[in-house]
Amino acid sequence: xxxxxxxxxxxxxxxxxxxxxxxxxxxxxxxxxxxxxxxxxxxxxxxxxxxxxxxxxxxxxxxxxxxxxxxxxxxxxxxxxxxxxxxxxxxxxxxxxxxxxxxxxxxxxxxxxxxxxxxxxxxxxxxxxxxxxxxxxxxxxxxxxxxxxxxxxxxxxxxxxxxxxxxxxxxxxxxxxxxxxxxxxxxxxxxxxxxxxxxxxxxxxxxxxxxxxxxxxxxxxxxxxxxxxxxxxxxxxxxxxxxxxxxxxxxxxxxxxxxxxxxxxxxxxxxxxxxxxxxxxxxxxxxxxxxxxxxxxxxxxxxxxxxxxxxxxxxxxxxxxxxxxxxxxxxxxxxxxxxxxxxxxxxxxxxxxxxxxxxxxxxxxxxxxxxxxxxxxxxxxxxxxxxxxxxxxxxxxxxxxxxxxxxxxxxxxxxxxxxxxxxxxxxxxxxxxxxxxxxxxxxxxxxxxxxxxxxxxxxxxxxx
Amino acid sequence: xxxxxxxxxxxxxxxxxxxxxxxxxxxxxxxxxxxxxxxxxxxxxxxxxxxxxxxxxxxxxxxxxxxxxxxxxxxxxxxxxxxxxxxxxxxxxxxxxxxxxxxxxxxxxxxxxxxxxxxxxxxxxxxxxxxxxxxxxxxxxxxxxxxxxxxxxxxxxxxxxxxxxxxxxxxxxxxxxxxxxxxxxxxxxxxxxxxxxxxxxxxxxxxxxxxxxxxxxxxxxxxxxxxxxxxxxxxxxxxxxxxxxxxxxxxxxxxxxxxxxxxxxxxxxxxxxxxxxxxxxxxxxxxxxxxxxxxxxxxxxxxxxxxxxxxxxxxxxxxxxxxxxxxxxxxxxxxxxxxxxxxxxxxxxxxxxxxxxxxxxxxxxxxxxxxxxxxxxxxxxxxxxxxxxxxxxxxxxxxxxxxxxxxxxxxxxxxxxxxxxxxxxxxxxxxxxxxxxxxxxxxxxxxxxxxxxxxxxxxxxxxx
Numbered sequence: 001x002x003x004x005x006x007x008x009x010x011x012x013x014x015x016x017x018x019x020x021x022x023x024x025x026x027x028x029x030x031x032x033x034x035x036x037x038x039x040x041x042x043x044x045x046x047x048x049x050x051x052x053x054x055x056x057x058x059x060x061x062x063x064x065x066x067x068x069x070x071x072x073x074x075x076x077x078x079x080x081x082x083x084x085x086x087x088x089x090x091x092x093x094x095x096x097x098x099x100x101x102x103x104x105x106x107x108x109x110x111x112x113x114x115x116x117x118x119x120x121x122x123x124x125x126x127x128x129x130x131x132x133x134x135x136x137x138x139x140x141x142x143x144x145x146x147x148x149x150x151x152x153x154x155x156x157x158x159x160x161x162x163x164x165x166x167x168x169x170x171x172x173x174x175x176x177x178x179x180x181x182x183x184x185x186x187x188x189x190x191x192x193x194x195x196x197x198x199x200x201x202x203x204x205x206x207x208x209x210x211x212x213x214x215x216x217x218x219x220x221x222x223x224x225x226x227x228x229x230x231x232x233x234x235x236x237x238x239x240x241x242x243x244x245x246x247x248x249x250x251x252x253x254x255x256x257x258x259x260x261x262x263x264x265x266x267x268x269x270x271x272x273x274x275x276x277x278x279x280x281x282x283x284x285x286x287x288x289x290x291x292x293x294x295x296x297x298x299x300x301x302x303x304x305x306x307x308x309x310x311x312x313x314x315x316x317x318x319x320x321x322x323x324x325x326x327x328x329x330x331x332x333x334x335x336x337x338x339x340x341x342x343x344x345x346x347x348x349x350x351x352x353x354x355x356x357x358x359x360x361x362x363x364x365x366x367x368x369x370x371x372x373x374x375x376x377x378x379x380x381x382x383x384x385x386x387x388x389x390x391x392x393x394x395x396x397x398x399x400x401x402x403x404x405x406x407x408x409x410x411x412x413x414x415x416x417x418x419x420x421x422x423x424x425x426x427x428x429x430x431x432x433x434x435x436x437x438x439x440x441x442x443x444x445x446x447x448x449x450x451x452x453x454x455x456x457x458x459x460x461x462x463x464x
Numbered sequence: 465x466x467x468x469x470x471x472x473x474x475x476x477x478x479x480x481x482x483x484x485x486x487x488x489x490x491x492x493x494x495x496x497x498x499x500x501x502x503x504x505x506x507x508x509x510x511x512x513x514x515x516x517x518x519x520x521x522x523x524x525x526x527x528x529x530x531x532x533x534x535x536x537x538x539x540x541x542x543x544x545x546x547x548x549x550x551x552x553x554x555x556x557x558x559x560x561x562x563x564x565x566x567x568x569x570x571x572x573x574x575x576x577x578x579x580x581x582x583x584x585x586x587x588x589x590x591x592x593x594x595x596x597x598x599x600x601x602x603x604x605x606x607x608x609x610x611x612x613x614x615x616x617x618x619x620x621x622x623x624x625x626x627x628x629x630x631x632x633x634x635x636x637x638x639x640x641x642x643x644x645x646x647x648x649x650x651x652x653x654x655x656x657x658x659x660x661x662x663x664x665x666x667x668x669x670x671x672x673x674x675x676x677x678x679x680x681x682x683x684x685x686x687x688x689x690x691x692x693x694x695x696x697x698x699x700x701x702x703x704x705x706x707x708x709x710x711x712x713x714x715x716x717x718x719x720x721x722x723x724x725x726x727x728x729x730x731x732x733x734x735x736x737x738x739x740x741x742x743x744x745x746x747x748x749x750x751x752x753x754x755x756x757x758x759x760x761x762x763x764x765x766x767x768x769x770x771x772x773x774x775x776x777x778x779x780x781x782x783x784x785x786x787x788x789x790x791x792x793x794x795x796x797x798x799x800x801x802x803x804x805x806x807x808x809x810x811x812x813x814x815x816x817x818x819x820x821x822x823x824x825x826x827x828x829x830x831x832x833x834x835x836x837x838x839x840x841x842x843x844x845x846x847x848x849x850x851x852x853x854x855x856x857x858x859x860x861x862x863x864x865x866x867x868x869x870x871x872x873x874x875x876x877x878x879x880x881x882x883x884x885x886x887x888x889x890x891x892x893x894x895x896x897x898x899x900x901x902x903x904x905x906x907x908x909x910x911x912x913x914x915x916x917x918x919x920x921x922x923x924x925x926x927x928x
Contacts, residue, residue, distance in 0.1 A: 024828050024829060027829040028829070031829075050707055052707060056825070059825065060827065060829040062833055177673050182669075182673070186669045187669070204651070204669060204671075205646075205647075205649060205650045207672065208637065208640045208668060209641050209646070210641070241731050241732070241735070242514070242516045242517070243514055246651075263727055263728055264708055264710060264727055267704070267705050267731065268705070270731055271705070271734045271735065273738075274735050274737075274742065278738065278815055279815055279816070281742065281746070281815075282745070282811045282812055282814065282815030283811065283815075284812045284816055287816065287819070287820075289820050289825055289826065289834065293837055293844070296837070296841050297841045297845055301848060303808075304805065304808055304812075304845060305852075307804065307808045308801070308805060308849060308852065310804075311800060311801040311804045314800055314801075315797050315800060315801055318796065318800070319797045322793040322794075322796070325789070325793050325796050325797075329790050330786075332786070332789050332793075333779050333782045333783045333786060333789075334779055335796075335800075336775060336779060336799075336800060336916075337775040339800070340775045340912075341771065341772060341775060344767075344768055347746045347747065348768075350746065351743055351746035351747075352743070352748055352752060355751070356753050360520075361523065361753055362753065363488065363491075363524065364488050365488060365524040366523075366524045366525075369526055370753070373760070376757045376761075377760050377761045377764065380761045381761055381768060384761075384765060385768065385772060388769075388772065389772065392776065444804075448800070448804075452800075
């Protein structure tokens with residue numbers, strides 16, 4: 001977002017890109033207007049924003065300004081914005097709005113967005129909101145809430161277009177033109193059998209090109225990919241990407257079509273999935289950007305405690321060799337190098353392995369090949385860095401044996417690091433544990449302990 | 465992919481999910497058939513696979529089996545599979561196939577996929593292939609190749625449906641039913657002015673519901689979001705997500721519509737964007753899962769060299785205090801704890817900050833608030849871990865002063881870590897550098913040096 005630094009051409013796009021959106025300037029203007037209590041101006045500016053930008057604006061402001069902004073815009077908040085908000089900010093807003101206005105907003109949202117918003121509410125908030133919405137809207141929402149978080153059932157739209165195979169294109173068109181309860185958006189017409197099971201689909205572009213007399217069953221794509229409502233959204237996302245689906249039916253245990261998953265609902269899932277791996281490997285359990293200081297401190301604390309234990313374990317290993325260190329202080333000076341190089345090399349492998357497991361590019365079918373590859377990479381880089389650090393040490397301390405000791409420890413630790421970097425996530429995955437969550441700790445524990453033990457142990461052997 | 469360990473219900477989905485796809489069993493069967501040279505069976509199995517699964521199969525096999533598989537299936541490789549392959553595997557396959565057969569495949573692909581495949585080829589390979597395709601196909605491909613990598617121009621489809629605003633729905637339908645050169649897939653009908661500038665669009669579902677006499681201009685959505693072909697795909701992806709676009713026109717400098725970006729082309733961009741941050745923070749420049757051992761070793765080496773320098777810098781700092789360590793070996797035993805805790809705390813902040821910059825959730829508008837938040841988190845966790853490690857040290861070495869020293873160093877380093885974790889990426893971003901690429905090294909350099917210096921320095925002051 002640094003238009004200033006970017007070259008002219010890019011700048012044009014930036015402007016183009018930001019023009020519709022939330023430019024730093026607009027944010028500034030609104031902030032100033034807000035602080036000067038020129039609420040009319042704020043309302044005007046705010047009304048011009050897309051729901052997603054309205055949401056971002058609330059996230060950019062601090063607690064007080066959010067409150068003030070909400071008062072300023074009154075009822076003018078786009079319901080969609082509620083669904084776009086990061087949870088902590090949404091919680092705050094819901095508090096400020098109160099069940100009545102939240103219910104009004106929920107009633108206007110798509111079912112999947114409405115369920116998404118409701119799910120984040122507290123028990124009693126949820127009850128209050130549901131009580132305030134009309135019967136016909138409440139029923140499907142309650143059904144949606146019945147499905148587990150991160151399931152296809154939560155993500156699916158309950159409105160879709162389904163017709164029998166014997167209908168002609170003309171009948172379909174007339175039905176579409178007259179029907180009242182059609183979804184706001186659909187990409188395909190589904191073809192169902194008498195038991196309401198999806199047997200095929202017709203993409204709308206094909207339907208548009210088909211003459212009225214033609215039977216829908218004759219132009220449909222058969223055997224659609226179907227999902228079960230309990231299915232994990234990450235598995236759904238994987239198939240949507242793998243098979244380039246724009247939408248796919250969701251069926252209940254009897255095979256009856258109950259909803260449809262659309263590609264644009266998958267975008268966020270795909271991003272969050274990849275983002276999750278980064279956060280979890282880095283030891284943050286969630287995107288805490290908009291969390292309170294205390295919540296953030298608490299969740300990060302739990303991960304750091306585990307790392308403290310790891311670090312103390314490493315110190316215990318060093319403790320075994322305090323007598324050696326007393327005699328050869330150079331060992332103390334150099335020992336972090338071996339450990340940290342191992343940690344870095346292992347993390348490289350870990351990142352690749354964790355993502356590959358997530359995208360199903362690393363499976364039982366190629367695990368052995370990948371492990372032996374990492375072993376080789378470890379050996380090669382191990383030798384390379386053994387030479388580098390060995391010579392550097394020799395020059396620095398003019399002690400060839402010390403150089404040899406650190407070189408040997410380096411090779412060993414780099415090899416262990418490479419193997420640990422892939423074997424740990426593979427093992428966790430086989431054990432049914434999400435490799436992203438815990439791999440990193442195990443890895444650094446291994447590379448620290450091996451690194452310190454190998455270097456100090458060899459030092460004790462050859463330098464005393 | 466561990467159906468065995470998962471509970472029954474999930475298992476059903478797994479089966480369901482994998483059923484269509486590349487189950488471990490299918491991979492095994494094909495591998496065995498291949499090794500037994502039962503090529504007929506291999507062809508049969510392979511022909512039943514979706515292009516994306518055919519690509520995965522090649523990636524799962526090693527070099528020799530790929531060669532053998534290619535011979536086995538002969539010309540039966542789905543052209544789409546070429547576009548789905550990871551680059552290193554595709555390079556190998558292109559070599560094996562030769563320009564003639566690659567040209568045949570390219571001719572069958574969508575333009576954006578064809579350009580994607582061609583772009584990865586070597587200079588002379590590209591020439592050879594282009595020479596082998598028909599004139600009318602070559603022209604648009606050459607145009608596509610003219611756009612920079614990762615630009616909207618590369619991603620866009622050049623075929624789209626555009627009609628003047630005064631056309632009636634009837635005219636549009638008749639045009640669609642008769643026209644020859646329509647795209648295989650489209651979600652919207654674009655409305656253009658006499659200068660061929662997009663002035664609106666009609667989603668196909670709305671078009672289907674519109675009676676023949678109605679003017680297209682009266683039902684269109686006005687002012688479409690448009691992209692420039694030079695625009696970075698990550699910015700395009702950001703807007704597609706932010707504004708829930710299913711497709712959007714691409715226009716040249718005169719505003720003339722030259723192509724269209726579709727949401728399903730964005731899925732991979734969105735995933736790669738988030739994935740990139742993980743890889744770069746972890747020090748892998750690229751997804752090297754399918755790279756050769758040597759290529760992998762080389763690219764990872766360059767990052768590890770930088771980290772070696774960092775580690776040596778830290779050692780130099782320790783070197784300043786060798787006299788102190790000689791007298792109080794406990795310092796050597798404990799010093800890695802302070803440094804590693806700082807590194808871990810900093811990495812937590814770094815991951816959040818880097819992603820937030822990528823998704824434009826962290827901007828000039830809220831930077832100060834986030835920085836002071838990280839400062840507070842650092843102070844709070846710093847105090848918490850100072851108490852923990854201070855007491856642990858006191859118990860372990862029954863030396864209260866040593867406990868006090870490590871506690872003080874811990875607080876200091878955790879605070880510095882939190883600040884560095886957000887200020888470094890913010891600074892790099894402002895400087896126009898991708899914060900994901902280099903933040904991690906700077907961070908560990910800071911946390912190591914501050915960690916060792918603070919702990920050993922305080923030790924020298926209070927323990928001698």
